[in-house]
Amino acid sequence: MDSPDKDNREESRKEEEAKAKGKALVDIVNLVSLFGFLYGSLDNRLDFDEALARQLKKPSPNYRTRLESNLLACLGGISLVLIILQFATGILLLLYYRPTTAEAYQSIIEITNQVPFGWLIRGLHYWGANLLIGAVILHMIRIFFTGAYKSPREFTWVSGVVLFIITLLLGFSGFLLPWNQLSYWTTTVATDGMSAIPLIGETLKFFVRGGLEVGQLGLTRFFASHVVILPGILMIFLAIHFLMVRRLGIADPL
């Protein structure tokens, strides 16, 4: 039989456990009510509930069975899925990539050969980028040939053009990051072409390269553009693009 001492210890342990559980529950309730309190005050000013209700009540566009309005109408969605994939794999690559001229190439070799599944993540990011550019171009072509850019969707088209340019710039800035012969010389040649732009060409080239030649400052600028500046602008224009698509609905088939 158990000793009374052991029984007492067992009982007080159970009491402690119950108290801890009770405290955790109180903490959770407090957190939720704090959120609720803030939500109420914010909602008074920003009308979240009303905005959400309006969006949820809005009927979604009719489903049509013509090829033009299902397979081809998926190209924008496919681009979005690829963008999400690029963000996910890009964040994983960031955990190992080192953006310095001395270490960038070495870190890419390590990601490919030593980091578990690094080869897969890198491959997905590389092929995702190529597919994304292809999908965006096809999306643009479908919009053009179905006349979906016409009034009232001109600004959806304009925001799309910005998205297209940013997608290309993301590809261009990412290409330098492995810091291998191909990426270095491609960037050198591509930035050389900037001199042909009248008036601002030379200054622009100097600014983008971070000096007379592509070097550490250039790599830093390409890295900053690739992981912060361009994705930030992309997200803003994606929000604008989707708000307009949502508000105006999908264009009728020709």
Ligand code: HEM
């Ligand atoms: C990052 C790139 C882009 C993403 C993720 C994206 C996403 C989308 C999505 C999901 C739609 C809904 C219907 C559909 O998928 O066709 C759409 C519609 C539209 N997009 Fe894009 N898009 C992108 C780039 C572009 C580009 C480059 C253009 C043109 C220059 C463009 C112009 C339009 C227009 C005009 C519509 C309305 C189409 C309609 O009402 O039928 N988008 N976009």
